[in-house]
Amino acid sequence: MLGLASAFSAWAAAVALIFPGSGTSVGRVTIVPGPAVSVVVQRGADVLLPGSRKIRLAVSRDYGACESFLSASRDGRWLAWTTPAGDLRVADLRTRSAYSLGAGCDPTWGPDGRLAYLRATTVSLTQATYHSAILVRRTPLARPAVWASGQLWGLAWAGDRLVYNKTRQSYPHQELLLASGLMSAHTVPRAAVGLSWPTLVGVSPDGGRLLIQTDKGLDGSLGTFDDLVDTATGRVLSELVPRGFEALGTGVWVGDQIVAGQGVSNGGSSHPQPTLIRLSTSGDRLRVEQVRNLDPTSDGLFDWLDGLTDTGHGTIAVTHHRKTSTLLSCRVSTLTCRTVLDLG
Numbered sequence: 001m002l003g004l005a006s007a008f009s010a011w012a013a014a015v016a017l018i019f020p021g022s023g024t025s026v027g028r029v030t031i032v033p034g035p036a037v038s039v040v041v042q043r044g045a046d047v048l049l050p051g052s053r054k055i056r057l058a059v060s061r062d063y064g065a066c067e068s069f070l071s072a073s074r075d076g077r078w079l080a081w082t083t084p085a086g087d088l089r090v091a092d093l094r095t096r097s098a099y100s101l102g103a104g105c106d107p108t109w110g111p112d113g114r115l116a117y118l119r120a121t122t123v124s125l126t127q128a129t130y131h132s133a134i135l136v137r138r139t140p141l142a143r144p145a146v147w148a149s150g151q152l153w154g155l156a157w158a159g160d161r162l163v164y165n166k167t168r169q170s171y172p173h174q175e176l177l178l179a180s181g182l183m184s185a186h187t188v189p190r191a192a193v194g195l196s197w198p199t200l201v202g203v204s205p206d207g208g209r210l211l212i213q214t215d216k217g218l219d220g221s222l223g224t225f226d227d228l229v230d231t232a233t234g235r236v237l238s239e240l241v242p243r244g245f246e247a248l249g250t251g252v253w254v255g256d257q258i259v260a261g262q263g264v265s266n267g268g269s270s271h272p273q274p275t276l277i278r279l280s281t282s283g284d285r286l287r288v289e290q291v292r293n294l295d296p297t298s299d300g301l302f303d304w305l306d307g308l309t310d311t312g313h314g315t316i317a318v319t320h321h322r323k324t325s326t327l328l329s330c331r332v333s334t335l336t337c338r339t340v341l342d343l344g
Contacts, residue, residue, distance in 0.1 A: 030056040031096065035341060038311045040072040040079065041319070041327055043343045049093070050076065060084050065120045065130060065153055066105035073109040078140050080107035080115060088117055090140040099141060110157040111207075115140050116147070118155060134164060134179070147179050156200055158231050159207025163188075163200055174198055176212060178231065188212065188234050201260050202253040207231060209281065211258055213248050226279075228286040238286035245277050245291050252308040252316050254332050256282045257289070259316055261305035271300035274320060276335045292335040294320065319343065 034054030040047060046054040047070065060069040060082040069082040079091045088104030091097070106118040120132040132152045135144040151167035162179045176198040179185035188198075188210065201211040210229045215222050224247050228238040242248070251260025262275035278290045295303060307319035311329065318328040318337065324344055330337040 031093075032056070037327070037341060039309045039317045039327075040070065041307070041317075041341070041343060042070055043341070047079070047081070048341075049079075055079070055091070057081055058083055060086065060105070065132065066118060067154060068106050068108075071107040071109060073113060073115075073140075074111060075113070078109070078113075078115075080109070080117070080140070082107070090115070092140075101137075101140075101144075104135065106153075106155050108155040108157060108162075110160065112160065113140075114138055114157075116155050116157070116162055118152065134162065136162070145182055147182055148177070148185055154200065156203055157207070158203045158210060161207070161231070163203065163210065165198065165200075176200060186234075188229060199248070199263065200250070201226070201248045202251040202258050203231075204253050204281070205255075209237070209284075211248075211251070211253070211279070211281075211286070213263070226286060228281055228284065237284040238281075240286050240288065243288060245275055245288075246272055248277060249306070250308065251277075252310050253281075254310050254314075254316065256280060257332055259308060259330070259332055259335070261308065261318075272304070273298050273300045274303050274305050276305065276318070276330065276337075278332065278335055290335055294337065 031053055033052055034046065034048055036052045037048045038050055040049055042059055045056055047057050048054045071080050077092065077094055079093060080088065082088050082105040086103050088101045088107060090099050090101060104117040104119050108116045115137045117135055118132050119135055130151055133149040134147045134152060134155065136147050137144050147162060152164055154165040156163045164177055166175045166177055167173060168175065176188045177185040178188060199213040201213055203210055208231050210231055212227045212229055213224065215224055224242055226240050226242065226248060227236045229236055245262050247263040249261040249263035251258050258279045258281060260277050262272040262277065264272060273293055274295050275291060275293045280287045280289050303322050305318055305320055309317045311317050314332050315329050316332060318330050320326050320328055324342065326339050327341040327343055328337040329340045
């Protein structure tokens with residue numbers, strides 16, 4: 001590993017990860033025993049890892065143009081995070097070494113170990129000067145390649161392709177695009193709309209289908225639609241109008257079911273209640289199976305759900321933000337949840 005780090009020393013600065021017996025260290029990245037969790041989560045100054053470990057990291061919380069600042073590779077070997085100064089770093093949890101990759105955020109790991117991330121010139125999507133590029137590394141320490149540039153945000157892997165949003169000056173003003181390589185992308189057809197941001201709710205485990213939410217014209221008014229889309233052809237396999245909930249936030253796809261938190265719809269509340277929605281995609285038909293509000297008394301102002309992650313065995317992890325944040329474990333089949341950990 002040291003030889004590999006030396007080969008890239010011109011652009012990747014290594015930082016030692018240590019295991020002190022006391023579990024404390026000043027000015028260093030520290031791994032110490034911690035609560036057992038099945039997913040990677042942030043708890044104050046600590047990042048909790050599966051296997052009763054935690055890392056003390058300074059992770060950015062400035063949600064501007066970026067949507068995430070912490071991500072673990074699918075094999076559990078690598079951890080990527082953005083520091084408060086905007087520096088993207090990766091840590092090899094086997095060798096206890098960390099590396100700086102320069103400015104970046106939204107680290108997103110592909111099924112084959114590739115790392116995609118966003119490098120933006122400003123922090124706010126609302127600024128006219130906002131510009132960004134999507135960089136992809138075949139391995140965390142390989143040289144980066146620019147896959148796309150422009151006013152971009154939101155990254156997710158669909159098999160070996162990347163899904164992301166783009167703002168344009170001409171119609172359609174917002175697009176959802178799929179890229180398979182360097183500066184090569186095509187628009188997901190039904191997700192090119194002029195009046196609203198198309199939202200990617202989830203990608204099927206095999207990357208073959210997307211669940212996309214858009215606002216489109218219907219009988220002279222603008223309505224919210226959820227589309228099940230074939231990744232390869234862009235064909236809409238099934239479509240539904242939300243019933244019993246306003247809209248969908250980012251979700252998690254488990255088998256032929258999708259669980260998402262309630263999101264914001266056109267003309268709806270800007271502070272939706274903390275609600276989980278389960279949908280079925282069996283036989284390429286999209287159906288709403290269950291809607292469960294975790295707190296019907298909530299005004300939604302400081303109460304929301306995010307970080308939905310498949311933890312296996314028919315459960316997902318959900319972060320519930322209120323005055324304090326808690327990590328929940330929720331059954332996919334019933335949407336019943338229990339508190340696993342107080343995140344502060």
